Amino acid sequence: MYEGKIIKFYREKYKLTQEQLGKDICSITHISKIECNQTTYSSEIISLLSKRLGINMELEVKKLKNIKQSLVHWHDAIIMQLIEDMEQINSELEREELIEISEYRFMYQLLRARYLLMKNRAHEAIKIIQQIQKIQNKLTPNESNLLKHVLGIYYLEKQDFLKAIQTLKEIQNEFYNNSEYYYHLAIAYCTLQSPVLTYYYAEKSHQFFKDMNNYLRVIDAEMLMIIQVEDDDGNEEIIYRFKKLIKSCELCNATDRKAKVLHNLAVEYFRRKNYEQASEFYKQSMSLKNPESPVYLLSLEGFIRSSFDGDLIANDQLIQHAEDGLMIAIRIKQLLYIHLFKLLLFLLKYKEKEYHQYLLNKALPMFIKSGYTYLIKRSKKELFHYYANNNLPDKALEMAHLLINA
Structure with missing residues (x-):
């Protein structure tokens, strides 16, 4: 054979x-x-x-038979985010010529696309995905669902959260034994500000990661669950859970995850209008991140806003921070953050009219197109108050209707 x-x-x-x-x-x-x-x-x-x-035919047959096992180990390493194992297996598979004639060649291509997405090489991943989509009828049920999972992750990467949800919810559990996709569904719903569904899918992924003894991913799922809990009474339970999670990150030597938890702790303090603590934790989060990355810009934007609202730093320093953020956003081609830092600069320079014109004509359409529910809601509220305070009742009423309908 x-x-x-x-x-x-x-x-x-x-x-x-x-x-x-x-x-x-x-x-x-x-x-x-x-x-x-x-x-x-x-x-x-x-x-x-x-x-x-x-x-050596005996050796070649052995290599061909071992491809499936290597792919299974590679998939596990990707799910568990075991970077060294993932890279080693990737290097071995790249050198394996017999994949071309293996019955698992499509699985290899799909996992290759998944690997490229983890490496922030979405433009390469989509080329593979599109090639596989042309021969979907040749895929096994498991491969067909893996394709949906990888495509859903691609849509998350491209910030098309509605398409991500639509694609991921087409996955058939009876043919696909990787419940990690629940975590990706939770991420999409979280971005669209749907706390109940976020918590539901995060909890399902939490159990899956726990069953795998994958404590790094347990941290990921638990963090998503924590940030969905509303705490209007201002008690310390949520703060305690965040700080406990930070300790877990330190025990696992998970610096990237610690940066995320610190950021979300800052968001919680900002929500409580404790701007000093928010500013401090945003700063700590930034110190653990690559400055040339979207996640760094996310924390920088929060740091500037909390420092501004709390009157913690001189305005000229905040303007410099915002200008630095804008330059990074332009350099790494992040349209969302280009809009956010331009808005911050209008805000910091007290250019109220220009701020709201840019918000209405440039930023808000992009937020709507990409499905940034929180930013959409925040923008519409800001525009409503601006129109109401400037004696523009028709526009204020229009914005009020949009808020109610949303």
Whole structure:
């Protein structure tokens, strides 16, 4: 079974005809039938053909059989975010030529796309996804659902959260044993400000990661769950849970996750109007992040807003921070943060009219297109108050209707 596929692969690799390969060994017809697995053949024939091709058939068969196991281990390493294992297996698979003739070649391509998305190489991942979409009818049920999962992650990466939800909810559990996709659904719903569904899917993913003894991903899911809990009484339970999570990150030496928890703790303090603590935790989060990244800009924007609202830092310093943020956003081509830092600069320079014009004409349409529910709601409230305070009742009423309908 495997020998024929391997012989054909190496014959074509070395640009040999069936006649050239079989000369003084066997007929062209016999070679053709061996390659198509349509006949029995002696071990002596296989040995002679292997010798002519310069391969060890026993080793090649073993390599072909091991591809599935390598892919399973690679998928597990990706789910568990075991970076060293993930990179090592990726390097091994990149050197494995026999993937081309393996029955798991489509699974490899899909996991390759998933790997590229983790490496922030979405433009390469979508090319693979589009190629696989052309031959969807050839996929196994597991591969078909893996395609939906990878595509859903791609939509998350491109900040198309509605498409991400639509795609991820098409996954059929009976054919797909990776409940990690619940976490990606939770991320999408969280961005769209849907706390009940976020908590529901985060809790399901939390249990999945717990069953895998994957404590890093347990931290991810638990953080999503915490930030959905509304605490209008201002008690310390949520703060305690955040700080406990920070300790867990430190025990696991998970610096990137600690940065996320610190950011969300800052958001909680900002919500409580404790701007001094918010500013401090935003700053701590920024110190653990790559300055040339969207996640850094997210914390920087929060740091500037909390410092401004709490009157903690001189305005000229905040303007400098905002200008630095805008330059980074332009450099790394992050349209969302280009809008946010331009708005901040209008705010910090007390250009009220320009702020609201830019918000209405530039920023809000982009927020709506990308589905940033929190920013949409915040923007409409700001516009409503601006129109109401400037004696523009018709526009204020229009914005009020949009808020009510939303």
